[in-house]
Amino acid sequence: MPGHQAPFLPDPVPLREALRGLRHLLRRGGETLRDTITGTGMTEALPRPAASLAQSVLREAEGIARQMDEAASDLAKTVLGGADLSADARLSDLDTGPAFAAVIYLALARVLDRLGIRPAFISESAALRALSATSPGADDAGTAARLTRALLDSRVIRDIGPEAGAETGAIAVFAVMLWLQSGRGDGDDTDALAAAADLARALAPEIAAAGDEAALAQLYRSWAPHV
Template sequence: MGVRPQFAPDAAQLKDALRGLRYALKRGCDAVQGTPTKLPPPASKIALTALREMGLLARSVDQMVSSVVHTVFGEVTLGSHKLQDMMTPGGQSEEFSAVFYETMKIVLSELGASRALVSQSAGRKAFGQVTSRHAPEHFAAQLAFQLLREEPIRIDYLDAHSPVSKENVAQVAVFSVLLYLLSDRENGDYAKMIQAATNLTTALQDEISQAFRTQDRAKLSSLFARYAAHV
């Protein structure tokens, strides 16, 4: 008689599913926010009550997701991870995906993407498909192209005062994350360093966008090599 296999959920996919649920609820609440005021009095009261209930549910799910992700799967310390250290034979795709998610959240906030969904499993998949394990800047360039192919971020709303356009935000965000992960940061305020990497990338966005548009991996690699030390 065979042994019954135990269900072992994929951590990255489970976290993505939980975050996707939270994102969908928040998005739904935002979508119907102004609806009650457009309805006649009896219907508007019912709609307001339903909207309040949705808000309470969204907050409960938000707290539940945060609790599960951080308690069950643990915290990620941004300062302890560098891209160079993850370029070991066989790769460290799980570690990268967790750091990618946490760093990307801060980058998107800096860029004014107030409502966005980041896929940790897409980041892991992209990392696992990179074949170059030589110079860190070459690895980063190949990884950047692979990340954009996997589309790990979904942005519904970009602030009107964002320093980047919605067409370029994914490219700028991906480059910012990898530039930060390449930087030398033994000690320091890591959130400020992510902000610095994002600001630097924003200033270089025309060059970066051109490199992505023309599939110029050498150009992207040279940008990583030149500016990682300036973060």
């Protein structure tokens, strides 16, 4: 058709990332508000009429933040699309780029949830950059070790909650890499990911001690069959 132009389709990754960033800020802000209302005693310290007024304003602000959070989440999920955790996801999908970055994003979100870490900001763009910077290794474990370093260097997990230990990011990435290497069947992904997260947490000292790619790859070889 002469003169026909394809409709402009924005790259969904930066848009999703922006909406997730907004949601993260709102959640962080919501927590601060909740702490202020219930935890710090600041409002209780005010004289009675001022305390009631302050609490009422803060609760209203919290409600607005929650609505915006839900709107941002819905928009990110429904309008811009996303990926599902798929039983088919494997490390050999490295070259699928954005699709694989979306899987890493979702898997990291679930692992952090399993580890009781929230909120944290997970960057799908950083995952995409790490994927493009990673060449396949000699085997899946070698690829996983390279990708682990690249993901951590790109700071795929940011602004992690204060309750998390220093190694939480490395444990979460290790868990996702273990999961990608584990033998999984249909409908097995949630179980496998939870098992990978629990196993990674149990192996925290070994993960911290794996100083280079070779040691990390050996750790993957040893433990991927046990997810």
